[in-house]
Each structure stands twice: as structure tokens, then as C-alpha cells.
Amino acid sequence: EADIYQTPRYLVIGTGKKITLECSQTMGHDKMYWYQQDPGMELHLIHYSYGVNSTEKGDLSSESTVSRIRTEHFPLTLESARPSHTSQYLCASSVGYEQYFGPGTRLTVT
Amino acid sequence: AQSVTQLGSHVSVSEGALVLLRCNYSSSVPPYLFWYVQYPNQGLQLLLKYTTGATLVKGINGFEAEFKKSETSFHLTKPSAHMSDAAEYFCAVSDRTGNNRKLIWGLGTSLAVNP
Numbered sequence: 001e002a003d004i005y006q007t008p009r010y011l012v013i014g015t016g017k018k019i020t021l022e023c024s025q026t027m028g029h030d031k032m033y034w035y036q037q038d039p040g041m042e043l044h045l046i047h048y049s050y051g052v053n054s055t056e057k058g059d060l061s062s063e064s065t066v067s068r069i070r071t072e073h074f075p076l077t078l079e080s081a082r083p084s085h086t087s088q089y090l091c092a093s094s095v096g097y098e099q100y101f102g103p104g105t106r107l108t109v110t
Numbered sequence: 111a112q113s114v115t116q117l118g119s120h121v122s123v124s125e126g127a128l129v130l131l132r133c134n135y136s137s138s139v140p141p142y143l144f145w146y147v148q149y150p151n152q153g154l155q156l157l158l159k160y161t162t163g164a165t166l167v168k169g170i171n172g173f174e175a176e177f178k179k180s181e182t183s184f185h186l187t188k189p190s191a192h193m194s195d196a197a198e199y200f201c202a203v204s205d206r207t208g209n210n211r212k213l214i215w216g217l218g219t220s221l222a223v224n225p
Contacts, residue, residue, distance in 0.1 A: 006153075031211055041119075041148075041198050041218035048212065090153055097142050097204040097211055101153030 003027060006091050006102035013081055014110055021076045021105045023091035032074040033099065034058070034066060037088040049074055081109045112137045116201050116216035124224050129173075129188040131219050133201030136182060142204035143184040144213065145175055149197045157199075160184065171195070196223045 004025040013019055025032065034047040035058075045058030049068040063085070064078050074093075078085055086109050092099040117132040135141060142161045146154040158169025165177040171194075175186045184201060201216040 004153075033212075041200075041220065043200065043215045043218075045212065050211075092154075094211060097213060098144070098156060098159060099154075099213060101146075101155070103153045104151070106151070 004091065004093055004100055004102040006089075006105050008105060009103060010106050010108075012108045012110060015080075015082055017081050019078050019081055019107070021089055021091075021107070023074045023076070023102055024072050025074075025093040025100070025102075026072060027093060027095070027100070028071060029093035029095050029100070030071070031094045032068065033092040033094070034064075034074070034076050035090040035092065036060060036062065037090055037104070039087075043090070047076065081107075083109045085109050112141070112203060112205055112207070112214050114201055114203050114214050114216040116199075116219050118219055119217060120220045120222070122222040122224060123191045125193055126190050129186070129191045129195065129221065131186040131199050131201075131221065133175075133184045133186065133216060134182055135184065135201075135203045135214075137203060137206070139206050140179070141206060143175075143177060144202040144204075145169065145173070145184070145186050146200045146202065147171075147197050148200065148218075154200060157186070191221075191223045193223050193225065196221055 007022045030051045036044045044060035046062040047066040089105045091102040115134045144159045145157040160177045168174045202213040205212040
């Protein structure tokens with residue numbers, strides 16, 4: 001079974017705050033992904049990484065940024081949170097096409 | 111461009127009835143195909159996948175899917191629904207253009223199981 005962790009699971013924060021969503025995996029996977037999931041279910045790829053020091057923007061434009069300094073760690077940062085950032089954020093990793101998901105972070109910006 | 115279509119955003123079945131969730135794709139090359147399940151407040155979990163070989167694929171929790179190249183379909187079935195099957199189901203196909211290893215996702219189907 002895949003081991004991929006996200007913290008926090010739930011976060012309520014005020015507008016303008018800086019936040020970092022953490023994602024770690026213990027499988028040594030090179031590829032990692034961040035998805036934003038609408039309340040209506042649809043998944044949107046917002047960032048991905050093919051390895052250390054490699055990051056790319058996904059299909060959906062996002063004001064967030066990511067970094068990949070270590071293989072196992074792929075944090076996502078919002079410099080100034082806004083209510084429009086309220087969503088579920090899912091992190092995943094893969095070695096081929098099969099992706100393994102963390103439990104998600106549900107972010108609410110008030 | 112590759113795409114995935116899941117017919118029916120909401121499906122409701124009775125407990126014990128057949129579950130059929132539809133997935134069609136468009137791809138210029140034979141794709142790899144996946145079904146994932148998402149329970150409330152959780153991430154996605156792989157149900158089953160097709161890469162090569164036998165076109166009828168068995169997954170966890172009694173689900174199976176059949177790859178039909180002529181119909182460009184990968185429908186998910188389960189003979190007898192259980193209350194615990196109520197969840198969101200996502201079909202995905204591999205984006206085999208280039209070397210990006212991304213998945214292209216359907217919009218999801220919400221399955222309700224009625225007692």
C-alpha cells in the first residue's frame with residue numbers, strides 16, 4: 001500500500017494569510033502532483049514535478065507555488081489566501097502512470 | 111486531444127442491484143485505463159487498471175471493468191451493489207503524448223446505493 005501523507009487535513013484561515021500545505025511520500029516516487037478538487041468532484045491538475053528541482057504548472061492556472069527540494073517532499077504555498085482558494089487539495093505521487101493519493105487537505109478561507 | 115467522458119454524473123441503484131458506471135475515451139494511441147474511488151473526505155484509491163493483456167480486469171471490492179477497443183470504452187461493473195459502495199468514481203486514461211506521465215480525468219460519477 002502506498003504511503004503518502006498530507007497535513008493539515010483541515011484548515012480554516014483568514015484572507016491574506018500565507019499558508020503551506022504539506023505533502024510527503026515514502027515510496028521514493030519521482031513524480032508528484034497537486035490537484036484542486038471542486039465541490040462538484042472535478043479534479044484539476046495545478047502543479048506537477050518529475051523530480052528534485054523540477055516543477056511545472058498544470059492544466060488549471062493557480063496562484064499557488066510549489067517546490068521540490070527533496071524527492072519525498074512536495075509542499076504547496078499560497079502567499080495570500082483568498083476565499084476563491086477555498087477547495088480540497090489532493091497530493092499524489094507515481095512511478096509510472098498509476099497515481100497514489102494522499103487523504104487531501106480541505107482549505108476554507110474566510 | 112485525449113479526453114474522458116463519464117456518462118451520468120449521478121447514478122442511483124438499489125442494494126443488491128447491478129452497478130454499471132460508464133467511461134468512454136478518445137485517444138490516438140492505445141491508452142492505459144484506470145478507475146479510482148473516492149470516499150467522503152478521503153483521497154482517491156485505485157480500484158483497477160488496464161495496461162496490456164486480458165481486457166477484462168478485476169479490481170478490489172468485487173468491481174471489474176472491460177476494455178473494449180472498438181467501442182473506446184472501459185465501463186465499470188459490480189454484480190451486486192452494497193451500501194458501502196456509495197462513493198465518487200473517477201475514470202482516467204494515460205496521456206501518452208510525450209513523456210509527462212499525466213492522467214486525463216473524467217468528471218466523476220457519484221454512486222448512491224439505496225436500501
